[in-house]
Amino acid sequence: MNIALKQLKVFVTVAQEKTITAAAEKLFLSKPAVSMALSELEKQLDHKLFDRNNNRLIINEQGKRLLPLADELLARSNAIENLFDQAGPLTGKLKVGSSDTVGNQVTPFLLRDFRLESLHRNQTLFISNTAQICHKLMEFELDIGLVEGKVQHSDLVVQPWLCDQMVIACHPQHPLTKIKNLQLSDLENSEWVLREIGSGTREFFLNRISPRLDKWTTSFELNTTEAIINCVSADLGITCISQRAITHAVEEQRVAILTLPLDMNRQYWLLYHQEKYQSPLLKLFLEFCQQWQFD
Ligand SMILES: O=S([O-])[O-]
Numbered sequence: 001m002n003i004a005l006k007q008l009k010v011f012v013t014v015a016q017e018k019t020i021t022a023a024a025e026k027l028f029l030s031k032p033a034v035s036m037a038l039s040e041l042e043k044q045l046d047h048k049l050f051d052r053n054n055n056r057l058i059i060n061e062q063g064k065r066l067l068p069l070a071d072e073l074l075a076r077s078n079a080i081e082n083l084f085d086q087a088g089p090l091t092g093k094l095k096v097g098s099s100d101t102v103g104n105q106v107t108p109f110l111l112r113d114f115r116l117e118s119l120h121r122n123q124t125l126f127i128s129n130t131a132q133i134c135h136k137l138m139e140f141e142l143d144i145g146l147v148e149g150k151v152q153h154s155d156l157v158v159q160p161w162l163c164d165q166m167v168i169a170c171h172p173q174h175p176l177t178k179i180k181n182l183q184l185s186d187l188e189n190s191e192w193v194l195r196e197i198g199s200g201t202r203e204f205f206l207n208r209i210s211p212r213l214d215k216w217t218t219s220f221e222l223n224t225t226e227a228i229i230n231c232v233s234a235d236l237g238i239t240c241i242s243q244r245a246i247t248h249a250v251e252e253q254r255v256a257i258l259t260l261p262l263d264m265n266r267q268y269w270l271l272y273h274q275e276k277y278q279s280p281l282l283k284l285f286l287e288f289c290q291q292w293q294f295d
Contacts, residue, residue, distance in 0.1 A: 003044055005077055008070040010037040011049060015059045015067055016139045071140040072277030079279060082122070090120040090281045097142040099149060099200050100225050102268055103127030105244040106162065106294055107146055114288050120281060129223070131198030137273050143282050145271035146289070148242070149200025159270045162294055165243040166204055166264040171235035172256040182260055184212050191219035193228050193237040201225070204266055205240040229255060242266075 013023040014034065024034045042048055049063035059067065079091040098107040107125055115121055126133075126142060130149030136142045137156060151158050168187075170176055179186050190213070195202040210216060219237035222228050225245045232239050233254035249255045270289055278286070 003041065004037075005073065007037045007041040007044075008073055010034050011041055011063075012067065012070050012074060012140065014038060014050065014057055015063060016141050018056050018058065020057070021055070067140055068273070068275035068277065075277055075279055079281075090118055090284065092122070092279050092281045094120070094123040094281055094285055095126070095141070095143045096123060096285075097126045097128070097133040097136055097145045097147075099130045099133055099145075099147040100127060100195070101148050101164070101201065101242040101245050102146045104225065105242070106268070109294065110146075110289065110292055113292065114285060117288065118284060129196065129199040130203075134271065137271055137276075140273065140276065143272065143276065144285065144289070145269075147200060147269050147271060148266065149198075149203050149269075150267075151269055151271060155274055156271050157274050159290070161268040161270040161289065164266045164268055166201075166208075166240055166266050167243045167246065168209075168238060168240050168258045168260060168264075169229075169232055169246055169250070169255045170238040170258060171232060172253055174235070174238065174256070176238070176258055177256050182258055184209075184260055184262060187213055187216070187238075187260075189215050189217075191217050191237040193220045193222065193231040193239045194218055195225075195228065196221055196223045199223070200266075201241060208262070208264075209240055 010023065010027065013026055014020065017023040017026055020031050020034050024031045027034065047062040049060065049066060050057035051060050075092060078093065082091045096107060096111070103125060104127065111123055111125065126136065130147040130151065133142065133145040133147050134151055134153060134156065137145050138153070146161060148164060176182065176186060192205070194205060220231050222231065225241065228239050228241060229246055229249045231237065233249060246255060250257055272286070276282070
């Protein structure tokens with residue numbers, strides 16, 4: 001048997017993109033070339049790796065067994081290709097995924113410090129919501145996730161990381177800002193600007209705040225933190241958001257924070273696939289994240 005790296009690259013890309021067309025585009029290959037590489041691989045392994053459903057290719061159990069191994073071989077070959085190109089001793093690309101607040105407020109500083117310490121510079125940062133980051137980790141599109149939503153997935157290693165403080169914020173002239181000793185009951189019948197399903201920020205609201213309210217409505221649903229802040233400063237509703245993300249808007253007096261007698265601590269999480277090949281670079285980055293303090 002003579003499996004080529006190119007076949008493995010095609011296999012991994014099809015697993016991630018789910019169609020031959022999208023994989024071909026990503027790889028700058030023709031569709032027939034992608035189909036042929038994949039069917040050759042399946043023939044050599046004597047196993048189908050995908051379930052075909054119309055044009056979609058959904059990875060099956062055999063494919064799932066192959067994916068971590070193929071990912072490892074490609075990572076090692078990438079490390080060999082870059083062996084003499086980089087300044088420091090670490091080779092390869094580090095693909096980091098972060099949820100919205102973590103990715104905008106924390107990860108850039110983490111990467112700055114990591115670059116200073118390791119001299120490694122070949123990193124990408126993908127920012128989306130927690131659910132999307134998990135999805136990309138499951139498909140080996142990312143090496144590590146740093147997220148704000150609680151994750152339970154048997155294939156992912158989930159470790160507590162940094163802590164965050166959530167706050168409830170509203171327009172500076174909102175009637176709630178006039179109430180002394182504000183209680184949660186004062187928030188009955190309130191209108192909320194919320195993040196989309198799959199975000200850790202929405203999950204925090206749904207787990208910690210909304211069960212304590214009898215009546216509330218969603219006035220807006222948006223998928224970025226900055227848009228949420230702008231909606232609140234346009235007085236379209238109140239929100240529950242990370243203090244880190246909203247401090248600048250509070251300082252600019254575009255929004256105000258409501259103080260409530262409520263535990264608003266939240267945990268960030270560090271995630272990686274349990275079968276992910278841990279190159280020296282990934283190992284070092286994991287250790288770096290685990291001991292890093294954000295000041
Ligand atoms: O981007 S979040 O809130 O998972």
